Amino acid sequence: MGMIGPIGFTAPWLLLGLLALPLLWLLLRAVPPAPIRRRFPGVALLLGLKDAEVEAARTPWWLLLLRLLALAAAIIGFAGPVLNPQQAQTGTGPLLIVTDASWASARNWPRQITRMERALNAAEQSGRRVALISLSDPPAQAAEFTDAQSLLQSLPGLAPEPWQPAA
Known part of the structure; x- marks a missing residue:
């Protein structure tokens, strides 16, 4: 059982998933490719309309941070944390x-x-x-x-x- 201070983990190798979080940060920040433009005759009816809601070009930093924290909490939870785990005390004498x-x-x-x-x-x-x-x-x-x-x-x-x- 791997231990970090008073906390032990039943599956400490799962904590290696935390190393992938910076890569996931970069993937979540990536902007998808622009859509291919095709001419459609019905678009002429929509040309003068304005959109009331503007969509952001990127995900806000606080939302990215919240998602990464949730993922980190899930990884730590799957690693099986145990507070003050009992160490097996074996003896040989009476x-x-x-x-x-x-x-x-x-x-x-x-x-x-x-x-x-x-x-x-x-x-x-x-x-x-x-x-x-x-x-x-x-x-x-x-x-x-x-x-x-x-x-x-x-x-x-x-x-x-x-x-x-x-x-």
């Missing part, structure tokens, strides 16, 4: 998940469980050992690392506790 399972985290608990499931699935695919520590009920000894599948099966039984986490 994974330790620490969660605050107190009453204060109950509001976002389903989101936390989903995030833990994603982390455990990624750890299982890469063959990493995992351990889970709940701050509301910390273990007395060091965390025990197991395989991710067994921790995934015990994850639905994890729920927020109604007391403060231990410091």
